[in-house]
Amino acid sequence: MTPDPDRLAEVFRRLSLAAGAAILEVYGRAEMDVAAKADASPVTEADLAADRIIAGGLAEAFPEIPAVTEEQAASHRAVAGAFFLVDPLDGTKEFVRRGGDFTVNIALIEGGRPVAGVVYAPAKGRLFLGIAGRATEETVEAGAVVPGSSRAVAVAAPDPAGLRVVASKSHRDAATDAYIARYPVADFVSAGSSLKFCLVAAGEADLYPRLGRTMEWDTAAGHAVLAAAGGRVVRFADHAPFGYGKPGYENGFFIAHAPGVALVEPETAAETGP
Incomplete structure (x- = not known):
């Protein structure tokens, strides 16, 4: 209950x-x-x-x-x-x-x-x-x-001609940059930890892709805040809902975003992730 x-x-x-x-x-x-x-x-x-x-x-x-x-x-x-x-x-x-x-x-x-x-x-x-x-x-x-x-707080309506993308301060890599490059980006917002979810929830960013290892305790609270604000977190490979209670509590790659962001499909194995 x-x-x-x-x-x-x-x-x-x-x-x-x-x-x-x-x-x-x-x-x-x-x-x-x-x-x-x-x-x-x-x-x-x-x-x-x-x-x-x-x-x-x-x-x-x-x-x-x-x-x-x-x-x-x-x-x-x-x-x-x-x-x-x-x-x-x-x-x-x-x-x-x-x-x-x-x-x-x-x-x-x-x-x-x-x-x-x-x-x-x-x-x-x-x-x-x-x-x-x-x-x-x-x-x-x-x-x-x-x-x-x-x-x-609530997610913002994204401008399809220029998205605001939030990216990690510590975990940017070539695969992430290649994926982000496939979107029209107006601004980058740099943030650390679970604050990245919250910036999307507060309407300060539109898209947060994560191509890298995380654990469920890293993402669950931010995911809850974003969902309550009207946003979504989906699996990277197929854009299906991102769930919890997985074996070992280890996450696969994911995308956090405001509704209205037209997600692009992964092009490479590096982008698809585990």
């Missing part, structure tokens, strides 16, 4: 803000300890502190719903029914470089779909929530544990 939307929104906001405050405390230090995980990706004290806050808070608020979180390998098992997907600090490389495009991500998955999600960028003071078919952005003062002013 889906939790009450108001209760879910309250918990998602509260936990993301608390996690963001813990992350900013580490971010503000002169030095931070960085370790390498088994896949060579970085992990910091901020990742682990945020994970403790979110995992503990979800277990307390919704003990009947399991959580799959990036930082707890034991949670990466197959789950029957609804479950939470958590990336406590998406964009750790950006965080370590002292860039601001890192985010806190919490999503609820039901029937393979992200039905609710929060994406909070604590260094930028932007908190996006998508739930019950409504997407909002809330302005948050740095380190605050309560949201500020709120506004509804």
Whole structure:
């Protein structure tokens, strides 16, 4: 059974803000300890502190719903029914470089779909929530544990003669550039982490293609926000709906976009992806 939307929104906001405050405390230090995980990706004290806050808070608020979180390998098992997907600090490389495009991500998955999600960028003071078919952005003062002013957000109607494309700060490659080159592009918007989904949701971009490896906890919350704002996320190869609960929680290539963007078909094996 889906939790009450108001209760879910309250918990998602509260936990993301608390996690963001813990992350900013580490971010503000002169030095931070960085370790390498088994896949060579970085992990910091901020990742682990945020994970403790979110995992503990979800277990307390919704003990009947399991959580799959990036930082707890034991949670990466197959789950029957609804479950939470958590990336406590998406964009750790950006965080370590002292860039601001890192985010806190919490999503609820039901029937393979992200039905609710929060994406909070604590260094930028932007908190996006998508739930019950409504997407909002809330302005948050740095380190605050309560949201500020709120506004509804929705995807924009794209200009077919000149699209605004959002691309990764850290993961651009030749295959992605070749695919983007097949569209009429008026502007590029550079962003990191799950903020790319949110820029499309807020009408600040029209198209975000990702030709590269991601995990479900990287994308679920942003996907939920974008879907609530009227956008879509589809599989790259066939433009079918992009689902969750896949083996190993590993994603294939995908395209996030506003309705009205005429998607082009993949031309090469590199574009088609796994």
